[in-house]
Amino acid sequence: MRDTGRVRDRATADIELRRLSRTFGEVRAVDEVSFTVSAGRLTGFVGGNGAGKTTTMRMVMGVLSPTGGDVLWDGRPITAADRRRFGYMPEERGLYPKQPVLDQLVYLGRLRGLGAASAKASVTTHLERLGLADRARDHVEKLSLGNQQRVQVIAALMGRPRALVLDEPFSGLDPAAVDDMAELLREHTSRGVPVLFSSHQLDLVERLCERLVVLARGRVVADGTPEDLRSRSVTRHSLVLSGDAGWVRGVPGIHAVDVEGSRALLEVVEHGAERRLLEEALRRGEVHEFSRQRPSLAQIYREVTA
Numbered sequence: 669m670r671d672t673g674r675v676r677d678r679a680t681a682d683i684e685l686r687r688l689s690r691t692f693g694e695v696r697a698v699d700e701v702s703f704t705v706s707a708g709r710l711t712g713f714v715g716g717n718g719a720g721k722t723t724t725m726r727m728v729m730g731v732l733s734p735t736g737g738d739v740l741w742d743g744r745p746i747t748a749a750d751r752r753r754f755g756y757m758p759e760e761r762g763l764y765p766k767q768p769v770l771d772q773l774v775y776l777g778r779l780r781g782l783g784a785a786s787a788k789a790s791v792t793t794h795l796e797r798l799g800l801a802d803r804a805r806d807h808v809e810k811l812s813l814g815n816q817q818r819v820q821v822i823a824a825l826m827g828r829p830r831a832l833v834l835d836e837p838f839s840g841l842d843p844a845a846v847d848d849m850a851e852l853l854r855e856h857t858s859r860g861v862p863v864l865f866s867s868h869q870l871d872l873v874e875r876l877c878e879r880l881v882v883l884a885r886g887r888v889v890a891d892g893t894p895e896d897l898r899s900r901s902v903t904r905h906s907l908v909l910s911g912d913a914g915w916v917r918g919v920p921g922i923h924a925v926d927v928e929g930s931r932a933l934l935e936v937v938e939h940g941a942e943r944r945l946l947e948e949a950l951r952r953g954e955v956h957e958f959s960r961q962r963p964s965l966a967q968i969y970r971e972v973t974a
């Protein structure tokens with residue numbers, strides 16, 4: 669089949685990480701990390717600087733060997749041949765600055781097993797879809813960083829990969845490019861490809877991902893759908909009164925996260941405390957609002973990585 673950039677053939681298998689570990693001297697960069705990147709799912713890999721995301725992805729791709737644990741593909745130990753069918757966007761971007769975009773991508777496509785005509789067709793379509801058609805003949809170094817990033821992403825997506833492992837693919841992209849990229853990735857997941865991508869942009873991960881793995885200090889501290897993680901999180905309430913809300917700080921079982929004038933953001937840490945709070949509020953004056961807040965992913969992230 670011609671690779672036109674639109675993805676049609678089905679490919680379904682999971683990538684499984686089992687107690688994957690890597691130490692550098694005394695540093696346990698990745699410490700018994702286990703999770704599954706399921707077929708057809710976009711899995712966001714989140715964690716602060718130095719949490720171990722890049723090291724984990726390198727081990728999945730075989731660029732770095734683990735000090736312990738295994739990576740499975742389709743239920744069996746992954747091989748170099750399996751990995752050759754994966755699309756990988758490494759942290760260290762490897763484009764040649766002095767080569768035209770088109771030539772470089774066609775070359776990379778051919779290394780991935782595409783014929784000359786298919787490689788050119790695939791590159792042309794991808795360039796069009798990511799708004800770079802008119803830059804095909806430019807040297808990579810003439811492109812802005814965001815556009816170089818798009819080229820790098822195309823390099824990972826060509827050749828109908830069986831799986832995608834992308835280290836910070838969205839960094840430096842403008843909102844339109846983020847949407848174009850997200851649509852491309854969804855085409856791959858819709859044909860069953862497992863996609864793992866790391867990101868520091870929590871709003872983006874929340875918007876795009878069905879599944880989220882949070883790493884802190886080399887360990888998985890949360891793994892599930894954004895809704896799963898939300899349901900485990902402390903519920904916050906917003907309270908708006910007619911008078912000053914400072915008194916809420918003294919209510920037993922209530923943690924005042926933020927109080928400003930007549931408004932307060934609260935956590936109920938003891939069951940039933942909200943009743944006490946409301947009774948006291950009504951005794952003191954009017955209650956304009958008392959509502960549950962949907963926790964943001966940023967809040968959940970802070971809780972699980974604390």
Ligand SMILES: Nc1ncnc2c1ncn2[C@@H]1O[C@H](COP(=O)(O)OP(=O)(O)OP(=O)(O)O)[C@@H](O)[C@H]1O
Binds near residue numbers: 720724
């Ligand atoms: N080649 C190496 N030699 C020594 N230490 C390393 C090496 N690679 C990574 N580390 C250490 O392993 C830990 C995890 O680093 P890693 O790059 O995997 O984190 P990360 O989550 O990708 O961070 P970032 O978001 O900043 O890219 C860090 O403490 C880092 O200094």
